[in-house]
Amino acid sequence: MILLGLNIDHGATVRQARYREAPSTVGGAVEPDPVALALLGERAGADGITVHLREDRRHIQERDVWRLREGISTRLNLEMACNPEMTAFALKLKPDTVCLVPENRDEISTEGGLDVVGNRKRVSRCIDAMKGAGIQTSLFIDPDEDQIELGAKLGAPIVELHTGAYANAYYGGGRAKEFQRLRLGCVRAHELGYVVNAGHGINYVNVAELRTLPHVHEMNIGHSIVSRALFTGIEEAVRELKVRMNGN
Numbered sequence: 001m002i003l004l005g006l007n008i009d010h011g012a013t014v015r016q017a018r019y020r021e022a023p024s025t026v027g028g029a030v031e032p033d034p035v036a037l038a039l040l041g042e043r044a045g046a047d048g049i050t051v052h053l054r055e056d057r058r059h060i061q062e063r064d065v066w067r068l069r070e071g072i073s074t075r076l077n078l079e080m081a082c083n084p085e086m087t088a089f090a091l092k093l094k095p096d097t098v099c100l101v102p103e104n105r106d107e108i109s110t111e112g113g114l115d116v117v118g119n120r121k122r123v124s125r126c127i128d129a130m131k132g133a134g135i136q137t138s139l140f141i142d143p144d145e146d147q148i149e150l151g152a153k154l155g156a157p158i159v160e161l162h163t164g165a166y167a168n169a170y171y172g173g174g175r176a177k178e179f180q181r182l183r184l185g186c187v188r189a190h191e192l193g194y195v196v197n198a199g200h201g202i203n204y205v206n207v208a209e210l211r212t213l214p215h216v217h218e219m220n221i222g223h224s225i226v227s228r229a230l231f232t233g234i235e236e237a238v239r240e241l242k243v244r245m246n247g248n
């Protein structure tokens with residue numbers, strides 16, 4: 001069974017669109033509360049909650065992350081840039097996992113994942129710091145053999161393969177080629193002993209093919225679920241995605 005990591009960043013995007021300047025992230029007229037979305041999502045079957053605390057704080061705020069740490073009953077996956085400030089934050093917060101993602105142009109590899117090869121020292125330092133605190137590190141990388149192999153060598157226990165190029169190619173040319181890249185990436189990552197996750201651009205349609213990738217443990221999905229939730233509510237949106245991920 002493939003697990004669902006529910007990414008609630010875009011619940012916070014809607015709040016920030018109106019309440020960026022508000023003194024609090026919750027209470028009074030401030031809405032919607034992304035933490036409430038997470039709790040309802042868990043109730044509907046989400047297996048973990050994911051947030052990206054970006055340097056520009058465009059959606060999730062620090063206070064959201066602390067409230068999630070105290071409030072959720074599944075796992076907290078903190079997506080973050082690989083820098084000293086975020087490393088210090090994660091060591092205080094103690095999420096279950098951190099997922100290292102690129103935020104600067106320099107850290108991005110060809111397709112958009114973290115360039116582990118080009119940032120070897122920084123990535124290695126971060127993985128070691130997390131290991132010391134009992135936090136597992138996931139690397140958000142393209143299905144590229146060099147990146148996958150180096151990440152394993154540096155001791156990352158989890159890889160999240162970037163499905164964005166596949167999602168972008170879905171209705172155009174290149175879908176079969178991108179799927180094959182992902183398939184080979186999953187196989188190689190599994191051979192190297194990683195827990196294999198997938199994420200970015202996964203939706204209610206393309207999940208039908210993505211679920212056939214080998215060895216995938218968890219999918220991290222945000223935009224599509226939050227979009228559907230506008231019509232159905234978050235619980236129904238989570239339930240339906242889980243059926244499409246694992247049902248017949």
Ligand code: PXP
Binds near residue numbers: 007079101160222224
């Ligand atoms: N995984 C990672 C590492 C991400 O940064 C994101 C958000 O961009 C997602 C998954 C979720 O992507 P989406 O919102 O397209 O489902």
